[in-house]
Amino acid sequence: MKILKTKGVCAKEIGVELNGNIIEKIEFFGGCDGNTVAIEKLVEGMSIEEVIKRLEGIGCSSRGTSCPDQLAKLLRELI
Template identity: 55%
Template sequence: MHVYKTHGTCSREIHFDIVDNKVTNLTFIGGCAGNTLGLSKLVEGMSVDEVIKRLKGVDCKGKGTSCPDQLAKALEEAK
């Protein structure tokens, strides 16, 4: 299990596994429950590279980052 400490978002951590280059068991600690749960369900089973491509750079309220962007960064770090 990978654990990534987020920066600049309401969520505090992202937990996930990578199996055969696919994202599995994704959970966010903190953050907007509906959004992070929805995001987790959407990317489940998606390739790491596809998740990074789709989510990198997504901004939340002008913060320069977001939970999706933090997930992309976590996955890049895990690669």
């Protein structure tokens, strides 16, 4: 599992395990547990491109980013 650092959100890191361009497993370290677990369950089995398309640009409060947005940005760096 590759561990990626986040910026500007409650989750400090996101673990990503890939099989080619398919997400095998995602794990958020920190953040709102119910929301991050839901994201983990929803994106497992999806392609990197589909996750980026669905999650990129989602905001949280006045942060200008969110845990889903950070996941999309980190996945973009992997492709």
